[in-house]
Amino acid sequence: MTSLTVTAAGAAADAVTGHVPSLVTDAVASRIFARDATLWGPDAQEEAGKRLSWVGLPRSSRHLVGEVAALREELREQGVDRVVLCGMGGSSLAPEVICATAGVPLVVLDSSHPDQVRAAAVDLGRTVVVVSSKSGSTVETDSQRRIFEQAFSDAGIDPAQRIVVVTDPGSPLEQDARSKGQRVVNADPDVGGRYSALTAFGLVPSGLAGVDIEVLLDDAESVADLLAEDDEANPALRLGAAMGGTDPLRDKIYLVDHGTTARGLGDWAEQLIAESTGKQGKGLLPVVLRSPGHSAPPADATIVRLVPDDGDESAPGAASTVDVGGSLGAQFLLWETATSVAGRLLGINPFDQPDVESAKQAARDLMSGDGAAATSTDASDGAVTIAHHGGDWLGGATTLDGAVEALLGQLDPEHGYVAVMAYLDREADTPFAEVADALAERVQRPVTFGWGPRFLHSTGQYHKGGPATGVYIQVTDVPQQDLPVPGRDFTLGEFIDAQSGGDARVLADQGRPVLVLHLTDHDAGLAQVTDALRGTRG
Structure with a gap:
């Protein structure tokens, strides 16, 4: 029998105590598994009615x-x-x-x-x-x-x-x-x-x-009845309440590998949570911590420790912490159910993604020539060109360090976050993702890292539909060799340029500050950007 463990402390435990009894009274768990599309309100009912078959997948x-x-x-x-x-x-x-x-x-x-x-x-x-x-x-x-x-x-x-x-x-x-x-x-x-x-x-x-x-499938099926039960011990109700029910809302969810055997679970949960909840100016921002040992998360965050399958003997922290354990199949069903519960508490539809399409359309417009002209460069510094969108915040900066400082100057010190969006070769440039931890230490605020364009299909929804508290750093490059797409009138290089440009434009249209750093020489430029984000350029 597969087990699931969800143990909360601090503000997360208060949220569990405050919300789970009413979730049980409202039969939320059993109604989710009965595919009741009315749980998220009338505006969500049509979409939810077409999106609830996941509850039966362990069998179907x-x-x-x-x-x-x-x-x-x-x-x-x-x-x-x-x-x-x-x-x-x-x-x-x-x-x-x-x-x-x-x-x-x-x-x-x-x-x-x-x-x-x-x-x-x-x-x-x-x-x-x-x-x-x-x-x-x-x-x-x-x-x-x-x-x-x-x-x-x-x-x-x-x-x-x-x-x-x-x-x-x-x-x-x-x-x-x-x-x-x-x-x-x-x-x-x-x-x-x-x-x-x-x-x-x-x-x-x-x-x-x-x-x-x-x-x-066996692991998921073994917990399906547990997750469908209207009971205060239901781990999905507890996790959903801990994520979406803190008061005041701690809308940053730090996902920390604390011994789980599920490799990369945080990255999967990141897209599930961000795309499901980031809309109507609301949402939960998942932050996947690469180095759990760095400075303590801020006051608007809940720490979710991904612990071994059979739980963790150490007690969760005091501020707002949740320990989650279980086998991978069971956790898939747990997180999906908990995220839909959190959506109900937040008052949003967890099954649509309205702002994903906006970036796609902007990219199509650029590809067809219907969009605005290409990004104009504000300055060059070594192997990096600098451009900005979303307001007149650059302040005349002409150096890479100055541009980064100007962007970070727009960061809300209590509620803000930084999103690093790297339109690079994920396999070749893997070490660049480590810059997120150093940048988080520098600004003492959450920093997310996404590889473009894959994040456009997940966390990109939160960037545009969630709270307007982010500042955005987009890193692009010139491919070593472009690649034509057979049967199409564009190359992959042209397409990824349109995707990055379209995303920057949609963010800017909503007044969200975007710093675009383009590497004219990949290796030299990436080293410059890494040092600038770390704040270590001499």
Whole structure:
């Protein structure tokens, strides 16, 4: 029997005491699992009515176990043992944590950066590509698929034998894939992307990579009745209350790896919480701490410690702390339920993402020439050009250090946060993410780090729809070599430029300050930016 533990202290414990009894009285848990779309108010009812099938996935996804195992065996007999996943947001983050936790290799391609895409298109003789897109119209995923189709063909390999498509029934992607003879696995259309860990989106790539997905479903099913119970001991009600019910609201949720075996769980929870709650000027900002030992989180934060599966013997801290333990499959269902509970307490619809589309449209406008002119440069400093959006806050700064200081001068010292958004090659530039911790020490406020464009499908919703308390640092570069998209009139380099420019424009339209740092020489420029954000430039 899989166990879940949720132990709260301080303000989080007060929130549990204050809200869980009424959640029980209102039968919130049982109504979620009965798919009651009225729980989040009349404005959310239509969307919620199409997004609640995730509660039954531990049972309804069982048919995938045998189907995926058979396909994996077929591919292994052909010497195909390398899995590349093309997917964005929830379509890639769940398989990434599933495979990392199981110690199984999976190449996650969740970028439109030409260098990262090119680096994934290797070892084709032993590669199967899973193309995952719920809508079937995600431009990044469509572009990746086209590039792999061309690469397989150039290598003398039939793409139909090496591409597996996961999508909703009837999507444009399904229709095109079937017309080409590619394998298609349909996902449940009544599950949103960030709640899709236990659908085909999470299970197909993970199972093909070698994970025992039946165990994952078993763990989730073993806690489903517990999470559906209207009882004050229900861990989902306790976690949801601790996140969304503090008074005053501690709207920063620090996610700390405190011994959990679920590798990367914080990154998956980050997109679930941010995209679900960040709207209507409200929301919870998840902050994934890379180094748990740095300075204490601020007064508007709750610390969530991700502890080992069987809990943690050490007591949670005093201020506002929650310890969460359990196996990965059980935690998927726990966090999804708790986030929907937090949404009810916050008074928002946890199933829509209205501001994700705004950045997509801005990127499309730039690609078509309908958008405003490209970003104008304010100054250059070494291998970095400097531009700003969202107000007249730069103050005439002409150096990199001066521009960073000017942006940080806009930071609310009590409620603000800094978002670093790196439109770089995530695989090659992994160490750059460590700058978030140093910057947090410097400003004594929360700092989030997102790789572009993947964050646009998750935390990007919070940036634009949540409280207007953020300041934003966007880092872009020139790819080593651009990559044309077969059958399209644009390159990946042009596309990622449009994505970064579109996102900056949407943020600026809402008066949110954005500093754009463009690396004209990648290595030298990235070193400059790293030092400037750390505050260590000599």
